[in-house]
Amino acid sequence: MTRAILAGLTEFALTALVIGLVILAVLVPLALSQPDPLEVLRLFVLGPFGTIRHMGNILEAATPTMMTGLAATIIFRAGMFNLGVEGSFFLGGLAAAATAVLLPLTGLIATPAAILIGALVGSLACIVPGYLRVRFGASEMVNSLVLNFAFLFAGVYFLNYVLRDPNAGALMSYKLPGDFTLDRLLQGTRLHTGVIIAFVACLLGGIWLYGTRSGLNVRIVGWSPGFASHLGLASSKLLMQAQIAGGLIAGMAGAIEVLGLYSRFSWTGLPGHGWTGITVAILARENPFLVIPAALFLAYLQVGGDMLARNLDVPSEIVGLVTAAIMLAVTAAAIFRHPAFLRLIRDIKGKEAGEEQGA
Amino acid sequence: ADKVLLLVNGALGDKSFFDSANKGIEEIKAKYGDEVETKVLEIGDDPTGWEPALLEVSEQDWDLIIGGTFSLSETLGAVAEQYPDKKYILFDASLPFEGGAYPNVYAVQYKQNEGSYLGGILAAGLLKSGLPADAGTALGFLGGMDIPVINDFLVGYIAGAQSVTPDVKVSVAYAGSFTDAAKGKELGLAQYRSGVALGFIAASQAGLGQAAAAKETGKFVLGVDSDQEAIFAESDPAIASQVVSSVLKNVDVSLVRAYDLYKEGKLPFGSAETVGLAEGAVGIVETGNYEKLASAETKAAIADAKAKIAAGEVVVPTAFGMDTAAINAIRDAVRP
Amino acid sequence: MIEFFSAIADPAVFATVLRVMTPLLLAALGVLISDRAGVLNIGMEGIMLSGALIGVLVSAATANPFLGLFAALIGGGLLGALMAFFINGLGTQFIITGIALNMAALAATTLGLFLATGDKGMSGALKSGVLPNIDIPLLGGVPILGPLLSGHHMLTYLAILAVPAVAIMLARTPFGLHIRAVGSDPKAAAAAGISRNRVQLYALTLSGVLGGAAGAYLSMGYVSWFAQNMTAGRGFIALAAEVMGMGTAWGTFAAAAVLGIAETVAITMQTKGLPSELMQMIPYIVPAVMLTVYAARRQAKARKIS
Amino acid sequence: MSNSPQMAEGPIVSFRGVSKTYPNGTVALTDATFDIRRGSIHAICGENGAGKSTLMKILFGLESPSAGQVLIDGAAVDTATPDFAGKHGIGMVHQHFSLVPILTVTENIILGHEPRRAIFIDRNKAHRQVVELTQRFDLAVDPDARTDTLSVAAQQKVEILKALSRDTRLLILDEPTAVLSPPEIEELFNRLRDLCAAGMTILFISHKLHEVRALAETVTVLRAGKVVGTTPLAEVDDTTITRMVMGRDVDVPRRQRQRTDAPVVLELDNVSTRARDPADRIEDISLSIRADEIVGIAGVDGSGQRGLVGVLSGLMRPASGSIRLDGTDMTRAGTPGWREAGLAYLPADRHARGGTAALSLADNAIAGTDGDKALQWGPFLRRGAIRRRVQQMIADYAVRAGGTGERLDSLSGGNAQKLIAARELAGSPKLLIADQPTRGVDVAAAALLHGRIDLAARDGAAVLLITADLDELLRLADRVLVLFNGKIVADLANHPGLTPAALGPYMLGLETAA
Ligand SMILES: Nc1ncnc2c1ncn2[C@@H]1O[C@H](COP(=O)(O)OP(=O)(O)OP(=O)(O)O)[C@@H](O)[C@H]1O
Ligand SMILES: Nc1ncnc2c1ncn2[C@@H]1O[C@H](COP(=O)(O)OP(=O)(O)OP(=O)(O)O)[C@@H](O)[C@H]1O
Ligand SMILES: [Mg+2]
Numbered sequence A: 001m002t003r004a005i006l007a008g009l010t011e012f013a014l015t016a017l018v019i020g021l022v023i024l025a026v027l028v029p030l031a032l033s034q035p036d037p038l039e040v041l042r043l044f045v046l047g048p049f050g051t052i053r054h055m056g057n058i059l060e061a062a063t064p065t066m067m068t069g070l071a072a073t074i075i076f077r078a079g080m081f082n083l084g085v086e087g088s089f090f091l092g093g094l095a096a097a098a099t100a101v102l103l104p105l106t107g108l109i110a111t112p113a114a115i116l117i118g119a120l121v122g123s124l125a126c127i128v129p130g131y132l133r134v135r136f137g138a139s140e141m142v143n144s145l146v147l148n149f150a151f152l153f154a155g156v157y158f159l160n161y162v163l164r165d166p167n168a169g170a171l172m173s174y175k176l177p178g179d180f181t182l183d184r185l186l187q188g189t190r191l192h193t194g195v196i197i198a199f200v201a202c203l204l205g206g207i208w209l210y211g212t213r214s215g216l217n218v219r220i221v222g223w224s225p226g227f228a229s230h231l232g233l234a235s236s237k238l239l240m241q242a243q244i245a246g247g248l249i250a251g252m253a254g255a256i257e258v259l260g261l262y263s264r265f266s267w268t269g270l271p272g273h274g275w276t277g278i279t280v281a282i283l284a285r286e287n288p289f290l291v292i293p294a295a296l297f298l299a300y301l302q303v304g305g306d307m308l309a310r311n312l313d314v315p316s317e318i319v320g321l322v323t324a325a326i327m328l329a330v331t332a333a334a335i336f337r338h339p340a341f342l343r344l345i346r347d348i349k350g351k352e353a354g355e356e357q358g359a
Numbered sequence B: 001a002d003k004v005l006l007l008v009n010g011a012l013g014d015k016s017f018f019d020s021a022n023k024g025i026e027e028i029k030a031k032y033g034d035e036v037e038t039k040v041l042e043i044g045d046d047p048t049g050w051e052p053a054l055l056e057v058s059e060q061d062w063d064l065i066i067g068g069t070f071s072l073s074e075t076l077g078a079v080a081e082q083y084p085d086k087k088y089i090l091f092d093a094s095l096p097f098e099g100g101a102y103p104n105v106y107a108v109q110y111k112q113n114e115g116s117y118l119g120g121i122l123a124a125g126l127l128k129s130g131l132p133a134d135a136g137t138a139l140g141f142l143g144g145m146d147i148p149v150i151n152d153f154l155v156g157y158i159a160g161a162q163s164v165t166p167d168v169k170v171s172v173a174y175a176g177s178f179t180d181a182a183k184g185k186e187l188g189l190a191q192y193r194s195g196v197a198l199g200f201i202a203a204s205q206a207g208l209g210q211a212a213a214a215k216e217t218g219k220f221v222l223g224v225d226s227d228q229e230a231i232f233a234e235s236d237p238a239i240a241s242q243v244v245s246s247v248l249k250n251v252d253v254s255l256v257r258a259y260d261l262y263k264e265g266k267l268p269f270g271s272a273e274t275v276g277l278a279e280g281a282v283g284i285v286e287t288g289n290y291e292k293l294a295s296a297e298t299k300a301a302i303a304d305a306k307a308k309i310a311a312g313e314v315v316v317p318t319a320f321g322m323d324t325a326a327i328n329a330i331r332d333a334v335r336p
Numbered sequence C: 001m002i003e004f005f006s007a008i009a010d011p012a013v014f015a016t017v018l019r020v021m022t023p024l025l026l027a028a029l030g031v032l033i034s035d036r037a038g039v040l041n042i043g044m045e046g047i048m049l050s051g052a053l054i055g056v057l058v059s060a061a062t063a064n065p066f067l068g069l070f071a072a073l074i075g076g077g078l079l080g081a082l083m084a085f086f087i088n089g090l091g092t093q094f095i096i097t098g099i100a101l102n103m104a105a106l107a108a109t110t111l112g113l114f115l116a117t118g119d120k121g122m123s124g125a126l127k128s129g130v131l132p133n134i135d136i137p138l139l140g141g142v143p144i145l146g147p148l149l150s151g152h153h154m155l156t157y158l159a160i161l162a163v164p165a166v167a168i169m170l171a172r173t174p175f176g177l178h179i180r181a182v183g184s185d186p187k188a189a190a191a192a193g194i195s196r197n198r199v200q201l202y203a204l205t206l207s208g209v210l211g212g213a214a215g216a217y218l219s220m221g222y223v224s225w226f227a228q229n230m231t232a233g234r235g236f237i238a239l240a241a242e243v244m245g246m247g248t249a250w251g252t253f254a255a256a257a258v259l260g261i262a263e264t265v266a267i268t269m270q271t272k273g274l275p276s277e278l279m280q281m282i283p284y285i286v287p288a289v290m291l292t293v294y295a296a297r298r299q300a301k302a303r304k305i306s
Numbered sequence D: 001m002s003n004s005p006q007m008a009e010g011p012i013v014s015f016r017g018v019s020k021t022y023p024n025g026t027v028a029l030t031d032a033t034f035d036i037r038r039g040s041i042h043a044i045c046g047e048n049g050a051g052k053s054t055l056m057k058i059l060f061g062l063e064s065p066s067a068g069q070v071l072i073d074g075a076a077v078d079t080a081t082p083d084f085a086g087k088h089g090i091g092m093v094h095q096h097f098s099l100v101p102i103l104t105v106t107e108n109i110i111l112g113h114e115p116r117r118a119i120f121i122d123r124n125k126a127h128r129q130v131v132e133l134t135q136r137f138d139l140a141v142d143p144d145a146r147t148d149t150l151s152v153a154a155q156q157k158v159e160i161l162k163a164l165s166r167d168t169r170l171l172i173l174d175e176p177t178a179v180l181s182p183p184e185i186e187e188l189f190n191r192l193r194d195l196c197a198a199g200m201t202i203l204f205i206s207h208k209l210h211e212v213r214a215l216a217e218t219v220t221v222l223r224a225g226k227v228v229g230t231t232p233l234a235e236v237d238d239t240t241i242t243r244m245v246m247g248r249d250v251d252v253p254r255r256q257r258q259r260t261d262a263p264v265v266l267e268l269d270n271v272s273t274r275a276r277d278p279a280d281r282i283e284d285i286s287l288s289i290r291a292d293e294i295v296g297i298a299g300v301d302g303s304g305q306r307g308l309v310g311v312l313s314g315l316m317r318p319a320s321g322s323i324r325l326d327g328t329d330m331t332r333a334g335t336p337g338w339r340e341a342g343l344a345y346l347p348a349d350r351h352a353r354g355g356t357a358a359l360s361l362a363d364n365a366i367a368g369t370d371g372d373k374a375l376q377w378g379p380f381l382r383r384g385a386i387r388r389r390v391q392q393m394i395a396d397y398a399v400r401a402g403g404t405g406e407r408l409d410s411l412s413g414g415n416a417q418k419l420i421a422a423r424e425l426a427g428s429p430k431l432l433i434a435d436q437p438t439r440g441v442d443v444a445a446a447a448l449l450h451g452r453i454d455l456a457a458r459d460g461a462a463v464l465l466i467t468a469d470l471d472e473l474l475r476l477a478d479r480v481l482v483l484f485n486g487k488i489v490a491d492l493a494n495h496p497g498l499t500p501a502a503l504g505p506y507m508l509g510l511e512t513a514a
């Protein structure tokens, strides 16, 4: 057991090393063009840990992507490449804002009701392409991709014609009433209780996927439909359940984002946290537990890059380049399947296997 | 030296709003030289990043922090409350200053409707005389999105045009994007095809797509925010020749003005001002093609309108505070 | 229905459809080649964006739009090859590779534009050329057909010629056969001595070349400058077009044409005063509906046979 | 053929100290050294994983050796270079089908060496080449058919044509008979003998000793990556070869049925299906199986076996007729209903239907046990109990595995099949369908699986055994039904006199004995 952990740590260390090298490769030339090269590295690498507030920013940025990452993980695990998570996030935020603006709810039920309605409405963007796939066999990838934009424009129409505050200087909803909000956790940051929901959701998601019967069945349906039909599992039902669960989580994420951070709803484009969630899911190798570090890691890069751009004359686009390079490096299987590395892992694990057999 | 920071919650290079603010900072630096240290910081168009950025710069040793747009206003207000010793300028939006709130924030808003009112007079005047007879019989308007700031341009433009030709027709479209130049060009071509002779392009780079359409079809555009004839004067004179003028929103002027007042200690923190034609904060380009194309009668009408607006004799309608139905009614009334 | 056809036969409307369709068709054919080789090019959006910028920069530097186009094709091809290197050389997953390329291209083109012009928005200050429209000598004089078919952009003709070219390439050339073999069963292809890596490298390169052309059309055909993020999602719509086209060049052509018509309808309707948000939904709803109807019919047919 | 006369005397191929370690650390071959005589038929035998396919892939240029040399015509060659096989006139029929399903027969055959005209494929010439090949080697297939519409036997023919299509002088066949019926095998062997007579050298891999005897002159035995020996077949008897292969003796007795009067468990009355694919079509099938009875199904692949298994596992619904299991009507039951009623099923396509490659052994072993209170607490899985249960299964079925957390695809094919069997046979099934239970599985593992199937029958299961391996059929089955064109054409009690040869005419539809 200890050796298995050791082997895992070796893989992790190698991942970290690769990421370090990539960051260096992109940043060093940049740093050298600056008056104080070391400051660039220090700011990017250590800056996000510099103050409580910056660490709060990391958590804040990771909150929505943890949940969309979890949603994408569940959907992908069921073998569907449904990209509706982005649309669900948008619709969830819109529906939560609509609840707050249009429904006369007050007190303790206000926020939960808005989150619930956000989740329900938001889930549509995942359910529709999922259903069209299960029922008609239409490609869920393409349908979800285009329908995300259709939902966006429908949402903007709703915002403009129903929720819009004519006295606001921009296309924005009326102010969300004060009862519809999530408590702030940390002075000086906008960290709110949503981050706790996100953490708990990922942990529950992991327990469900690996620790329950229905999680196992979904993994079987996702990996090998033939085996699932051999076992007599209700594949269509399980598939739809996963799309619904993913959609609900993504919609909830959008609702939490709007209630936690904003006093009005003003998205007129897709906010992008769903796309990031898809990246998070793939980085986390579709493991809900790993979604947490993966989302935190991307958020950390984001905060580090923002600090660079804010404090030095570094263009903010550099963050996009670094993130792209890191995504590729972390998923570059060739590095992790290199004979030398495999031999190392095998040596570490192999001794254990030997020990077990000996015992 | 004073340290002045401009936060750009979008990106420079929009050829309009933020570029104009940036120009204001450059002018301040040029005017005051070593007395002032300036910096421009892009904080991106993702609202989640704005509050951290505002908090961070507020911790630093800037004397004056400048930020704009309605979207940023509430965040800026909240941060300003936490840093009472810092001074902030908010442009193109306001805050509820009633009861002494936000004593360290000065807000300035623009009457872009006044500028586009002049644009409307010019457009309708050119339609009467100044453009080739076969160019078309209607005016056009291309907005980036169906949102209040853009519609404020629209209602001023329509009102100005109606002051010249009461039954003027204006074809209205929105690109749904401020960057999709190809889409802007197609919408422009469609408008020109339907008889539009001149279109007002309040859509940033997407609007410039219509300028390319104007070049192809020999029709015209009215630019927005900065002198858009000048953008193409060197690189593509054929486009530049189709830009009759541009409606200006001189954020730069308002910022320089605010800084002058700040230096004199007269900037009214804790309150909001609205600047328009009178302050030179909005207007239209009156050089270049305008010179050549506009008839004396039109020029006179524009000069007259300027005077009347400044004197308060003419009140230009505004889209702020209008609900969607009211705006629809205006659009429907002028549809060709 | 008759009204619809007579509207399409209006040369101006027909030309609109062709213009809207051209970048989609070029990009979708690129996606098609990659898809048939088993590596769907998710990075098409980024390749188009890069091609658009490269074309403008080179055309401005050399004062020759054809060199600009050439550079856009090369640049797109190199990006495709780079994707192949990552996917097969370093073992990254193709979806991640595409997403990363799109992300990097958006950042890099903005930076590149800034370095070249000192401006992050658009390249209006650069004097870059446009590629010409082509009048077909004899055809131009023919009534009805002449105005309909002659005088379009050179890349529009190129895109339409690319349809049979890609169809024939896939069906009739050794390379096409290798693409189909590798895309359908890489192990079997390997057993016949065909290297998956090599075929996918060439396929992605070719896909990138077509993407570069699609990008150049935006910045050197539609308008004469590059603007940040000017592709505005066309690379993703091209993916939809390719899937709607059922893996064939002619199907992809039909899908791109339908999307071009949908967008044209949306544009025309807007000038009639319908809410712009709802019109903007049309080009996205149409592919979803068509995809679903196709799939449902295919399913029904399969059921009837068995 | 490019046989150079002056070289005609020496061995065509010599392996000299060839070793191969795969990147994941598997040592597949150690120091293999032997010769292959020109113009001979040379067999290679060995257990699963002995390294046979690896050695052949090296010779064909698909893998490169980690150490050692391959000599062709006495000269050392660089394998694993592009077009190595084409250059040296080597053709190979792979163990697993290596045809591209969406291509036509012609396209598959010319793939990799297409005749060209300018930049195009010369389709006329390609067509001519293929027709000529089919005539020269007397292997008839439709050159324009899409490969995935062909029967397995026809695909095998295409494989061979493809291997012969490039001036081949050395033909490698890796387990070519696994999917063929006896008459088809006999036909194949006749073709191979003709080829050999015409000067071709043939390398032939099989797990079946009688086939090796029928065809080859020389045999090389591999065990655990090492060459045990190379001998002329005439000089050794079967026990010796078996001992070489296994490292010990294995004896394979026929099954002894315990009870003949047990109650009928499964009954089919005039069951038919309507389907386009002949493999799914059955007509008027009536049969009954008692507890402790193993009914074997013989028949050329695609004669309706899939349809029969389909209606007995809920994957297909009969168009007419009725099915009863233990007295309960199951005619319209789906898979969950069948499983509930006590179906255990070893699927033929074990990669796609037997388990999930990327999941752990534990997950695979407990899949489908929904609601088992010992493994589950409410919706939650009891991981500790599961691990103990699966460790027990692994021990009982002698599965060679690292641990219960390993992925299923870390197991070799035979070990994976044992784990699948352990899962399916847990509990006491009422009906066991064993579809090709030991295809590609080595002798020891096959013996274990046979024992378990026998045990399940004794415990009261009705067993339907479908297999292309007639030895296995005759060893296990109490009764043999022959399927042809979806109908039962023979119903024969098994007795020591029944031989594979006797089944042949029924399988080809030449005789009936229902
Ligand atoms: N690509 C591969 N990567 C790693 N190990 C492999 C690979 N292919 C084969 N092996 C391993 O090499 C060993 C030899 O395999 P090989 O396929 O040569 O056996 P074989 O004798 O052909 O067996 P069978 O009778 O099952 O076909 C086995 O242990 C197998 O697990
Ligand atoms: N590409 C590969 N990488 C790693 N291991 C492999 C690879 N291909 C095969 N193996 C391993 O080789 C072993 C045997 O592979 P092989 O395909 O020969 O199976 P097999 O034992 O012949 O079973 P079957 O005939 O049922 O396929 C297995 O352990 C498998 O995991
Ligand atoms: Mg083998």
Ligand SMILES: [Mg+2]
Pocket: D048, D095, D413, D440
């Ligand atoms: Mg095998």
